[in-house]
Amino acid sequence: MFLSDYHSHSLFSSDAKHTMEAMALAAHAKGINSLCFTDHADDCMQEADLSFTPDKYLEKAGIYEEYLKTCDIIGDRITLRFGMELSAANQNPQLAEKLTNLYPFDFIIGSVHNLTGTNDFYFLSYKEESECHSLMDRYLDEHIAMIDTGGFDVIGHISYPMKYMARYNIRIDLKDHWDKVEALLSHAVHKGIGIEVNTSGLRDPLGTTIPNFDVIKLYHDLGGEIITTGSDSHNTDDVGEGIREATGLLKEAGFKYVTVFNQRKPEFIKI
Numbered sequence: 001m002f003l004s005d006y007h008s009h010s011l012f013s014s015d016a017k018h019t020m021e022a023m024a025l026a027a028h029a030k031g032i033n034s035l036c037f038t039d040h041a042d043d044c045m046q047e048a049d050l051s052f053t054p055d056k057y058l059e060k061a062g063i064y065e066e067y068l069k070t071c072d073i074i075g076d077r078i079t080l081r082f083g084m085e086l087s088a089a090n091q092n093p094q095l096a097e098k099l100t101n102l103y104p105f106d107f108i109i110g111s112v113h114n115l116t117g118t119n120d121f122y123f124l125s126y127k128e129e130s131e132c133h134s135l136m137d138r139y140l141d142e143h144i145a146m147i148d149t150g151g152f153d154v155i156g157h158i159s160y161p162m163k164y165m166a167r168y169n170i171r172i173d174l175k176d177h178w179d180k181v182e183a184l185l186s187h188a189v190h191k192g193i194g195i196e197v198n199t200s201g202l203r204d205p206l207g208t209t210i211p212n213f214d215v216i217k218l219y220h221d222l223g224g225e226i227i228t229t230g231s232d233s234h235n236t237d238d239v240g241e242g243i244r245e246a247t248g249l250l251k252e253a254g255f256k257y258v259t260v261f262n263q264r265k266p267e268f269i270k271i
């Protein structure tokens, strides 16, 4: 089975632990065929600092050179690609455009980590189920604006807040938001934007991929074809983890291919 990990963070993300080379070697050792580095474009948000300026990313000078150096060292042991995880482009479209043109990216994930004007869901605390439902509604709505802004290839970890709600032992049912989930997936299909199956939830109390199987199946049934798998790893222990399970879910949902990217163009690999 072709195994592709299209969501990984290296030392160029402030919340990650290992070099690109260490991540690539670990992924190769776990049988991953293709690894894409998707370092955060906006570490200031990860640090709960909302002063979202391009300088932060520009400070990562050397990131592309490091990627090329890593490709040289790794050779043909594993296919490497250069990507980025960009937070909600709709919240700062000018900056998003600047960032997406900084380097010759192969792949860009568009992720909603926070609602406009508020902190990353990671930093919030969750008490009431009703409050969680209202946050989910607004979270799903934010995607429509992000998709309309564009500039990315797949939507990252749809249902991300549920990972953090589960840490507070609050488990909401996405079926209560099904109209909005369907609206956002239909909009993505219409705009030619894909989704990712993020395996980080399997390593968390949530216990499922993000999004879960029902959403993957709905995306398939709506005619979606562009779908990537990613570990969202920030260290060598997590890289490649859950990719086999996620690829299995793709098959079960009816997909015959997993998507990889080269210079922002999708390629479909049989699974």
Ligand SMILES: [Zn+2]
Pocket (backbone or CB within 6 Å): 085, 111, 113, 156, 157
């Ligand atoms: Zn993310």
Ligand SMILES: [Zn+2]
Pocket (backbone or CB within 6 Å): 007, 009, 085, 232
């Ligand atoms: Zn990530």
